[in-house]
Amino acid sequence: MPKKNERTIIAHFPSSTRAKAAADALAAVGLTDNHIRRNTRFGISQDDVHSDPVSNLAETLTGLTVYSADTPNDENRAARVLMGADPSVSGYSARGYGLAGGYAFTLVAFVPDERVNEAVRIIEQNKGFV
Template identity: 65%
Template structure:
């Protein structure tokens, strides 16, 4: 079994991260995971975080994926989270999060294909 390397890249949007994951999969590198970075905890509940279901607890729950976090008990906290610059997208890069971006892509790649994978990631706007 060939040795693998872990590649960690950051992206300002989920669509760029998803496009990159799809490009890596098309190249035969399918062990790729995308995670949302948040300063407030993350809850990936597709029912609550769906604006069409009318179940969103706040604007922050839709944008920051922050539903069911412990601070959601406090209405004032919800208002402050809604006013956070990351909700408007004005903080897509460099706003106090790991990697400085809202989304992290982690790929596990065989050693001989690391340069190829890094090239795909950078071509799609990722920072490695």
């Protein structure tokens, strides 16, 4: 949450790795109040444990792609089918497709007024769009 004499910077990224790189670069210069969020059209949240294909813990295809692992299996089966049929599952919607900012990941950073230009430069160096 921004404090007095702080600005909120909202940047959009095509991938979580680019957003994380920007957050890490900001943290390296002491700007640590950063938050990365996955934008979806489904109001679901990321669950790293169930969405991790490396450890063989993925419950569903949509858990890997639209981060729907937190969606109960029996709550609304029709919604799960529609999520699986969504173009974002195939990766064809990396840009645009009805997402806030046009990209799938958003970085929100709270920075002091005097460091806004520095933070924006770091974000843009990491392929973010402010």
